[in-house]
Amino acid sequence: MDILDRTMYPTVPTRLLAGVVVPDTPIVTRAIEFAREHCEPYLFNHSMRSWLFSAAVACLKSSPHDAEVLAVSTLLHDIGLAPEFFGPLRFEVEGANAAREFARASGMQERQAQLIWDGVALNSTPSIGLHKEAEVALCTAGIGLDWGGFGYEMLSPSLIAAVLDAYPRLEMKQRFTHAVCRIVESRPETTYDNFARDFGERFVAGYKKPASAVDLLMNSPFKE
Template identity: 60%
Template sequence: MTAMETRIVAGISVPHSRLVERAIEHAHHAYEPYLFNHVMRSWLFAVKLAELQNVAHDAEVLAVGTLLHDITLNDRFAGPRRFEVEAADLARDFATDAGLDGRRAQLIWDSVALNSTPSIGLYKEAEVGLCTTGICFDVVGLKYSFIPSSDVRAIVAEFPRLGMKRKMTSCFCHIAKTQPETTYDNFVRDFGERFVPGYTVPSSVDLVAAAPFDE
């Protein structure tokens, strides 16, 4: 197998292929600036973590999954399914249209669909686990001590956060307010309960109790 060409972005060696460049171009046009910077940082953190931990993986799959994982996270999101699943379908379509086979496209789907469910994503295939870790590194500081601080500073300097905490919270609250039925079993519920007046969703306790069986 021929080694993939690479280039340096914010001090990190990343794959340089037409597929990766197309994903970056698509992300750049689809996202508002703070989210574009978030997915770029997440990708770079994932690549660096893979290097530091010597994790073999499909570099193009990791790139596409990480770069497109928040493609539906905006204040226009209208469901009907949770935003990660809607995004996963779009990312898989992108991969399929680019000629990727079913297995690689499915890995991208899993990476996107599970990006905010680390209790599952971290234990999936290497590409899914790395995508999850890179995203969680940027959002909540997962494995923050693993990457040298100089590398973290270089990545953030190249792709500034641009008020991400506040802007991402606003997006999550929009979803909790307008599509609460997509949030009852995922982390967006936390934002609804904390910030959205009148937010209410079904409890798993009630769902079990109301199941249409005698016992």
């Protein structure tokens, strides 16, 4: 079941977790505990699965990357859904700000902290995230695989089963929907230009985007 070549991480200690070799460093341990502390169990499990899937995808693609950056960004990618990090910005940006502060407080370099910010902020925008640096692209790929099954066929059924056994989904579909709908109801202004709008239109009575992008362009205060 060990699909990851340990030589991918020649400079850091590793451990085997649900069939995937992952870095085993103090920063990664702190990120796991930070996610566990602030996320509901279903969301923590989603974050762990996303990290494991991102590491597995990195192996399959033989993609060099900073293992700690990938771990922190993936583990903390949904931290903005935790009530402690609610704010006036869309939840991905609130989460990205919190993850970057975590990275800085953990002694990571500014370049690493910025890559973590990008990974968290862009994880729900794969049309951008998948085309950025390896750490951001892998973060996006692992999250997308667990969230919507994107790239599901890349991994073996036995590996996926091992990850799900270690970190069960715990009604992820329903609970994630409820979490996003809470944001739509309480902070609708943060949802008009992102995927949360889809949940509002489907599940939240009375939700309506105030204007389309076309309206914004046509009503801008400039003469042709």
